Amino acid sequence: MKRNVFSTNKVQLLIFLLPAFLIVLLFYIIPIIITVYVSFTPMRNWNIDKYFNVIVGLQNYNRLFSLITRDPVARQVVVNTIVFVAITLVINVLGGLGLALANFFIDERVSTGFRTLWLLPRMTPIAVYGLLWYYFFHGSNIGMLNSIAMSLGLIKKPIAWGQEVIPWGPWSIIIIVNGFVGVSFGMVIFYSALKSIPRELIIAARVDGASNWKLTTNILIPLLRWHLLFVTTWQLLSLLTTYAHTFLLVEWGVVSRTYGQTWALYVFNTAFGRGEQDQGLAAAAAVILVIFGAILGWITVRALGFNKMITKPKGDI
Amino acid sequence: MVSVRLEKVTKKFGKVVAVNNVDLEIEEGEFMALLGPSGSGKSTLLYLIAGIYKPTSGKIFFDDHDVTNLPPRERNVGLVFQNYALYPHMKVYDNIAFPLKIKKVPKEEIRRKVFEVAKLLRIEHLLDRYPGQLSGGQQQRVAIARALVKEPQVLLLDEPLSNLDALLRVSVRSELKRLQKNLGITAIYVTHDQAEAMALADRIAIINEGVIQQVDLPEVVYNRPKNMFVGGFIGNPPMNFVEAGVEYNETVKLIVGEDSVWLPQEYIEILRKLKLQKVVLGFRPEDVLVLKDESQVEPGSSVIRGEIFTVEPMGREVLLTIMIGETMVKVYAPPTQYYSMGDKVFLQINPAKLRLFDPDTTIALEYLVKT
Amino acid sequence: MMQLWDVEVKSRKIEIVLILAVLLASLPLILNYGLLILSSFSTEMVTNLDPTSFRPTIDNWILLFEGRLSVTGGVREDVVRYTINTAIVALGVAGVVVLVSVMAGYAMSRMNFKGRSLIMQLILLLHAFPGVALIIAVYLIFRATLPSDIELARIYSFAYVIVARAALEIPMSIWLIKGFFDRVPWEVEWAAIIDGASRLRVWREVMLPMVKPGIAAIAIFAFLAGWEDLIYVRTFLFDRTLATYIESNINVEFAYMPLLAAAGTLYLLPTILFFILTQRLLLETSTGGIKG
Ligand SMILES: Nc1ncnc2c1ncn2[C@@H]1O[C@H](COP(=O)(O)OP(=O)(O)OP(=O)(O)O)[C@@H](O)[C@H]1O
Numbered sequence: 001m002k003r004n005v006f007s008t009n010k011v012q013l014l015i016f017l018l019p020a021f022l023i024v025l026l027f028y029i030i031p032i033i034i035t036v037y038v039s040f041t042p043m044r045n046w047n048i049d050k051y052f053n054v055i056v057g058l059q060n061y062n063r064l065f066s067l068i069t070r071d072p073v074a075r076q077v078v079v080n081t082i083v084f085v086a087i088t089l090v091i092n093v094l095g096g097l098g099l100a101l102a103n104f105f106i107d108e109r110v111s112t113g114f115r116t117l118w119l120l121p122r123m124t125p126i127a128v129y130g131l132l133w134y135y136f137f138h139g140s141n142i143g144m145l146n147s148i149a150m151s152l153g154l155i156k157k158p159i160a161w162g163q164e165v166i167p168w169g170p171w172s173i174i175i176i177v178n179g180f181v182g183v184s185f186g187m188v189i190f191y192s193a194l195k196s197i198p199r200e201l202i203i204a205a206r207v208d209g210a211s212n213w214k215l216t217t218n219i220l221i222p223l224l225r226w227h228l229l230f231v232t233t234w235q236l237l238s239l240l241t242t243y244a245h246t247f248l249l250v251e252w253g254v255v256s257r258t259y260g261q262t263w264a265l266y267v268f269n270t271a272f273g274r275g276e277q278d279q280g281l282a283a284a285a286a287v288i289l290v291i292f293g294a295i296l297g298w299i300t301v302r303a304l305g306f307n308k309m310i311t312k313p314k315g316d317i
Numbered sequence: 318m319v320s321v322r323l324e325k326v327t328k329k330f331g332k333v334v335a336v337n338n339v340d341l342e343i344e345e346g347e348f349m350a351l352l353g354p355s356g357s358g359k360s361t362l363l364y365l366i367a368g369i370y371k372p373t374s375g376k377i378f379f380d381d382h383d384v385t386n387l388p389p390r391e392r393n394v395g396l397v398f399q400n401y402a403l404y405p406h407m408k409v410y411d412n413i414a415f416p417l418k419i420k421k422v423p424k425e426e427i428r429r430k431v432f433e434v435a436k437l438l439r440i441e442h443l444l445d446r447y448p449g450q451l452s453g454g455q456q457q458r459v460a461i462a463r464a465l466v467k468e469p470q471v472l473l474l475d476e477p478l479s480n481l482d483a484l485l486r487v488s489v490r491s492e493l494k495r496l497q498k499n500l501g502i503t504a505i506y507v508t509h510d511q512a513e514a515m516a517l518a519d520r521i522a523i524i525n526e527g528v529i530q531q532v533d534l535p536e537v538v539y540n541r542p543k544n545m546f547v548g549g550f551i552g553n554p555p556m557n558f559v560e561a562g563v564e565y566n567e568t569v570k571l572i573v574g575e576d577s578v579w580l581p582q583e584y585i586e587i588l589r590k591l592k593l594q595k596v597v598l599g600f601r602p603e604d605v606l607v608l609k610d611e612s613q614v615e616p617g618s619s620v621i622r623g624e625i626f627t628v629e630p631m632g633r634e635v636l637l638t639i640m641i642g643e644t645m646v647k648v649y650a651p652p653t654q655y656y657s658m659g660d661k662v663f664l665q666i667n668p669a670k671l672r673l674f675d676p677d678t679t680i681a682l683e684y685l686v687k688t
Numbered sequence: 689m690m691q692l693w694d695v696e697v698k699s700r701k702i703e704i705v706l707i708l709a710v711l712l713a714s715l716p717l718i719l720n721y722g723l724l725i726l727s728s729f730s731t732e733m734v735t736n737l738d739p740t741s742f743r744p745t746i747d748n749w750i751l752l753f754e755g756r757l758s759v760t761g762g763v764r765e766d767v768v769r770y771t772i773n774t775a776i777v778a779l780g781v782a783g784v785v786v787l788v789s790v791m792a793g794y795a796m797s798r799m800n801f802k803g804r805s806l807i808m809q810l811i812l813l814l815h816a817f818p819g820v821a822l823i824i825a826v827y828l829i830f831r832a833t834l835p836s837d838i839e840l841a842r843i844y845s846f847a848y849v850i851v852a853r854a855a856l857e858i859p860m861s862i863w864l865i866k867g868f869f870d871r872v873p874w875e876v877e878w879a880a881i882i883d884g885a886s887r888l889r890v891w892r893e894v895m896l897p898m899v900k901p902g903i904a905a906i907a908i909f910a911f912l913a914g915w916e917d918l919i920y921v922r923t924f925l926f927d928r929t930l931a932t933y934i935e936s937n938i939n940v941e942f943a944y945m946p947l948l949a950a951a952g953t954l955y956l957l958p959t960i961l962f963f964i965l966t967q968r969l970l971l972e973t974s975t976g977g978i979k980g
Pocket residue numbers: 314315330333334335353354355356357358359360361362399509
């Protein structure tokens with residue numbers, strides 16, 4: 001008979017966790033270390049042999065700082081990021097709340113259709129989703145926006161909205177495109193939270209004669225406080241780090257590079273973009289993003305009490 | 318088959334003490350009922366024996382073999398869970414076969430054993446179904462079959478009948494008893510239904526708040542409860558308790574309100590030893606004669622005066638709720654008499670059946686002197 | 689439950705107003721998707737909302753599968769191959785994600801060990817981690833480990849993109865599937881353990897069948913994540929997928945835009961299919977599915 005229960009349990013535990021551990025190690029922990037390391041090297045054009053062993057200290061960080069203070073394009077990246085994140089965040093949180101509330105008050109079958117529709121952008125292939133908006137904002141008369149504006153007599157000839165109307169054209173486009181993706185996060189979270197509110201509570205309020213508006217402001221929204229905080233911080237994090245959709249918009253010329261590029265995209269383009277690729281600089285910019293994201297993320301996870309959601313397993317086996 | 322012995326077993330969940338310093342021995346082949354209210358630690362105790370929980374302190378023995386640190390699979394126990402815990406994605410056959418499959422028993426033998434135990438429990442015709450397609454009673458038999466098929470040394474049953482209707486419960490429980498005796502398995506049966514415990518068990522262990530209150534034969538637990546908890550827990554309705562003063566003269570008698578109650582010799586001696594000024598008088602609803610008229614009272618016997626509060630006809634008997642001073646008691650009376658609310662009555666308690674408890678410790682007086 | 693709602697004094701009028709409002713907000717989406725699909729069956733793009741542009745044809749689809757970018761053009765694009773490549777990546781991602789998270793999720797839900805709560809929180813944090821910061825180093829590792837044999841390198845690039853993309857989905861999938869494991873009654877697991885099964889066996893034979901909906905959910909999310917991906921595919925994969933095909937051909941002449949609309953519609957098809965078939969599952973579990 002095996003007497004040593006605990007050691008066999010440990011072995012089983014390790015087997016279960018091993019694949020996940022390897023993935024996290026190989027695709028998170030080691031890359032983070034490498035990224036930090038690369039930010040101290042003059043790595044460019046992926047010339048690993050030449051630059052990997054060269055350490056230049058904080059040079060990349062100094063360059064990044066002087067670019068931001070002197071180079072108008074780099075400075076614009078910071079402005080773009082702030083405008084994009086702030087406005088999209090508000091749209092996503094309020095839009096998600098609005099959608100969730102509206103769906104909450106309408107017939108379940110209708111709302112299922114709506115909610116599915118609004119979830120679609122999030123799951124649509126990025127290239128297809130980009131294609132949709134490419135047509136929508138297209139600078140010729142096949143562009144939907146142009147044809148609407150022209151038939152309403154607002155403009156005489158087609159406009160390349162993302163290139164010609166500076167800076168609000170490109171800003172609006174990246175906000176709209178990412179907003180339609182982000183809004184579903186809040187919608188789903190808020191909706192499921194609303195659905196889990198005890199019905200007696202709502203019925204009691206109804207019997208007391210509360211209108212939809214009163215019900216919403218006095219009962220529903222206060223009950224959603226945790227979820228509001230969660231959606232806000234989580235969206236803030238993901239807006240800071242998202243870049244795939246904007247990447248296509250910029251690449252396809254739907255929006256101007258100067259006014260469409262946010263920090264995360266700047267990192268990507270600096271490392272992988274056309275022309276000279278400057279991985280050292282990109283890594284430095286990435287590290288700053290990581291530090292920002294990690295602090296914000298950790299505060300969120302702690303403040304929202306996710307640790308309380310993790311109940312201890314039962315039994316002593 | 319083995320005997321099971323718990324030595325000073327304690328199980329804590331954080332601050333909650335679910336099982337508190339329990340000493341308990343279940344003999345080989347014995348059917349022990351574990352009786353207690355909800356949350357008293359019954360399931361925890363079973364899980365400790367099965368090895369799912371490890372005691373915070375104390376030891377568990379199967380015969381003389383210390384199994385405290387043995388994992389569940391090396392203890393060879395069968396456990397029937399409160400909610401059956403059948404594998405919903407397996408057919409009944411595979412549910413029952415599962416323990417044997419794990420043990421790598423040859424296919425043919427598995428087949429033979431499953432059919433054998435299915436026949437025993439009369440579920441052969443259900444083997445092809447999924448648990449979701451069975452009634453509660455059928456599921457419960459499948460769970461028992463699964464526990465029995467591996468021929469466990471100890472069979473643990475956690476309120477297996479609680480989901481059955483009253484009629485089915487009675488028939489299944491006698492079946493269970495027959496099965497256990499035929500197979501000679503040591504069994505521990507958790508329930509909070511005392512009638513079930515009385516009907517099934519060789520001995521009953523009563524547990525409350527993790528502490529074992531009394532372990533004894535069913536009739537002893539019923540007739541000579543060790544403390545007020547046991548008296549108040551067992552019986553339906555349970556034992557009545559009335560506070561009484563004690564008067565020590567040439568004899569010793571109880572004073573309830575204005576009435577005196579004579580005591581049997583046994584209690585007179587105990588009280589003289591203990592010299593208590595106050596006791597709690599306990600008596601069961603069926604051990605009382607309800608007299609409507611003082612003239613019916615036999616001379617020399619003692620009665621307590623009361624007033625009828627409610628009358629509930631129960632068919633064979635009438636259940637009366639009677640106020641004695643401020644205390645409410647329940648008693649059975651024959652339906653031949655007509656009772657109505659507000660009637661003044663005289664309660665004549667069978668002196669051989671009355672019990673006395675110490676109001677401070679709640680322990681029955683005869684147990685106080687014994688220890 | 690139904691009766692409970694019945695007591696409510698719901699106003700039909702307000703409901704209709706709300707439906708119209710949401711419909712109005714959804715209009716850009718409905719139009720965008722609708723006109724893309726419609727354009728793929730038209731000789732001209734109908735995104736200008738001009739009904740006269742719509743002249744039905746299936747030529748776009750024929751050209752697409754013939755691998756031509758224009759009626760006259762000689763460039764051959766093997767769209768069937770791209771579709772297969774996309775599917776390989778998507779299925780690969782789904783496979784890796786399911787296997788890894790189903791194992792880790794079980795341990796996180798059911799096994800007690802030191803630092804468990806901390807690890808779960810860190811996993812949540814990984815989900816929000818700036819992917820762009822990782823991809824530089826992940827690509828560096830890719831470059832450094834790439835086999836020199838070209839055929840081998842092609843296969844390696846498939847494997848690499850699958851695991852690298854799966855890595856992004858795994859943190860949330862672990863959380864998601866853990867929730868499903870959490871809901872399986874402990875007694876069922878204990879029953880199996882008392883019956884003599886090891887944890888590995890309990891996991892495989894008892895727990896996995898009981899969390900099938902959860903496995904389906906994470907598999908679908910992971911499949912769609914692999915299917916929709918552009919960035920990882922364009923960075924790592926030697927071969928083309930539908931995403932990179934569309935990405936690089938967007939700027940061909942206007943006349944052939946409907947052909948790309950057909951490509952887009954083809955690419956969108958599985959997504960729509962999953963949405964219709966597994967609507968409920970997606971709606972109920974999508975909160976954890978992907979980044980917001
Ligand atoms: N895993 C656990 N963690 C914390 N407390 C627990 C745990 N399991 C049981 N308890 C507590 O221990 C006490 C005993 O629980 P147990 O389930 O043994 O009661 P029981 O007698 O079986 O009750 P019931 O008749 O309702 O099944 C209860 O107070 C319960 O809340």
